[in-house]
Amino acid sequence: MIIVRGLVASLLIGAAFVRPVQAAETLKIASFSTVLTEIAQRVGGAHVTVAGLVRPGQDPHEYQPTPADLEQAADAKLILLSGKHLEHYLDKIQQATGGKAESLAVGDALPTLKMQADPDEPQAKEAADPNGMIDDPHWWNSVANVERATVIVRDTLIKLDQADRTDYEENAKTYLAKLDALNNWAKRKVAELPRDKRKLVTSHDAFQYLARDYGFKIYAIEGVSTETEPSDRHVAELIDDIKKQQVKAIFLENTLNPKVTREITSESGARIGGSLYADGLGDGDGSTYEGLVRHNISTIVDALQ
Amino acid sequence: MRGSPLLRAVLVVLALLALLAPLRTLTNRRSEAAPSLQQAAQSSAAKKKIRLELTSTTAPFKYQITSGGQPIWSGESDSPIAATDLELEFPPEGIDLVLDASWVEQKLTAVRLALTPQGSDTMAKTIWGTTNVSEVLTFQQEK
Numbered sequence: 001m002i003i004v005r006g007l008v009a010s011l012l013i014g015a016a017f018v019r020p021v022q023a024a025e026t027l028k029i030a031s032f033s034t035v036l037t038e039i040a041q042r043v044g045g046a047h048v049t050v051a052g053l054v055r056p057g058q059d060p061h062e063y064q065p066t067p068a069d070l071e072q073a074a075d076a077k078l079i080l081l082s083g084k085h086l087e088h089y090l091d092k093i094q095q096a097t098g099g100k101a102e103s104l105a106v107g108d109a110l111p112t113l114k115m116q117a118d119p120d121e122p123q124a125k126e127a128a129d130p131n132g133m134i135d136d137p138h139w140w141n142s143v144a145n146v147e148r149a150t151v152i153v154r155d156t157l158i159k160l161d162q163a164d165r166t167d168y169e170e171n172a173k174t175y176l177a178k179l180d181a182l183n184n185w186a187k188r189k190v191a192e193l194p195r196d197k198r199k200l201v202t203s204h205d206a207f208q209y210l211a212r213d214y215g216f217k218i219y220a221i222e223g224v225s226t227e228t229e230p231s232d233r234h235v236a237e238l239i240d241d242i243k244k245q246q247v248k249a250i251f252l253e254n255t256l257n258p259k260v261t262r263e264i265t266s267e268s269g270a271r272i273g274g275s276l277y278a279d280g281l282g283d284g285d286g287s288t289y290e291g292l293v294r295h296n297i298s299t300i301v302d303a304l305q
Numbered sequence: 306m307r308g309s310p311l312l313r314a315v316l317v318v319l320a321l322l323a324l325l326a327p328l329r330t331l332t333n334r335r336s337e338a339a340p341s342l343q344q345a346a347q348s349s350a351a352k353k354k355i356r357l358e359l360t361s362t363t364a365p366f367k368y369q370i371t372s373g374g375q376p377i378w379s380g381e382s383d384s385p386i387a388a389t390d391l392e393l394e395f396p397p398e399g400i401d402l403v404l405d406a407s408w409v410e411q412k413l414t415a416v417r418l419a420l421t422p423q424g425s426d427t428m429a430k431t432i433w434g435t436t437n438v439s440e441v442l443t444f445q446q447e448k
Contacts, residue, residue, distance in 0.1 A: 192374035
């Protein structure tokens with residue numbers, strides 16, 4: 001009898017603990033963008049569980065979803081996509097989810113800048129206009145765009161979960177205030193650099209949106225990677241451009257052939273300004289969006305002064 | 306080819322030596338030009354005489370104008386208008402001036418910064434705040 005009473009008591013206590021867990025069931029989100037993962041976490045707070053499928057430091061251009069990633073996507077109620085043709089594996093996601101989850105390509109709702117399509121990427125070729133131009137997918141390098149993306153994510157969360165509307169609005173307001181302060185800091189930091197020195201030479205054409213916001217002119221080093229050995233002519237033209245534009249520093253990613261780097265810097269007189277986070281969150285400073293922006297802006301301004 | 310093997314070897318060596326000079330010129334061409342970049346980068350835009358005029362709808366007010374990370378004009382004005390003349394680099398790309406101003410009274414206030422390069426038209430920007438304003442203002446001459 002004592003044993004039976006004990007069992008009943010245990011069951012009742014157990015039930016008391018189970019109820020709140022069921023009540024606090026969260027909205028499952030699968031994110032294919034490191035920046036959108038952060039936005040969803042900040043705005044969704046305790047009401048969401050976000051699976052960041054493209055991980056910090058991972059190249060979103062090269063990412064391919066694993067079967068485990070697709071399983072998580074199939075389990076989600078909301079799928080966050082970067083948009084602007086970045087996800088070249090959309091068909092796989094659609095196949096995995098059967099179109100059941102709400103799919104939100106945030107970048108597609110943001111103003112677009114155009115860039116030359118990479119002829120080696122079949123997906124980019126398909127999306128290109130008759131002049132070979134495609135939408136530049138690197139919208140997150142503009143703080144103003146990330147603010148717009150936050151509003152889009154907030155509104156979508158409210159649509160999917162009306163009950164927690166107030167929390168989503170409050171969380172978004174807090175995050176937007178931080179982004180606004182970050183943008184003001186960036187403007188003041190960039191203002192330290194005379195406008196005639198705002199010339200950005202990078203090994204990856206990913207900073208058009210940043211350039212538009214803060215008055216930089218971009219000179220992208222295209223077709224120079226560890227996989228391709230650039231021609232002497234290409235390098236010579238690049239060196240001439242750097243000299244003509246009186247650029248003091250160039251910004252490279254680790255994909256650039258070190259031999260080419262040495263040649264460009266020694267012969268142009270420019271120096272390596274540091275590495276930038278081009279494709280979203282990463283390790284170190286770039287583990288948060290605020291850290292990413294502060295790192296990129298400080299690195300650029302300090303090197304070009 | 307007839308002739309002694311020694312003579313042929315000497316001729317080959319001479320031909321190779323003759324090629325050395327142009328080869329050296331070709332490979333060193335870019336390196337020799339490098340210092341010009343450093344010199345060019347240091348030659349900044351020419352300084353221009355510029356008049357700055359601040360107007361605030363609330364007085365007294367404190368103000369500071371920063372250019373290139375350095376304060377170039379600051380003070381406190383009892384009257385709604387303060388002005389100064391100074392020399393500033395004004396490249397064709399324009400300049401960014403950081404305007405910080407504050408006042409004691411909590412009151413919606415407009416602060417206008419007008420910039421007049423000598424011999425050119427006046428450019429002006431107005432910002433609003435309740436207790437202070439803090440903003441980067443870009444001035445570009447029309448082309």
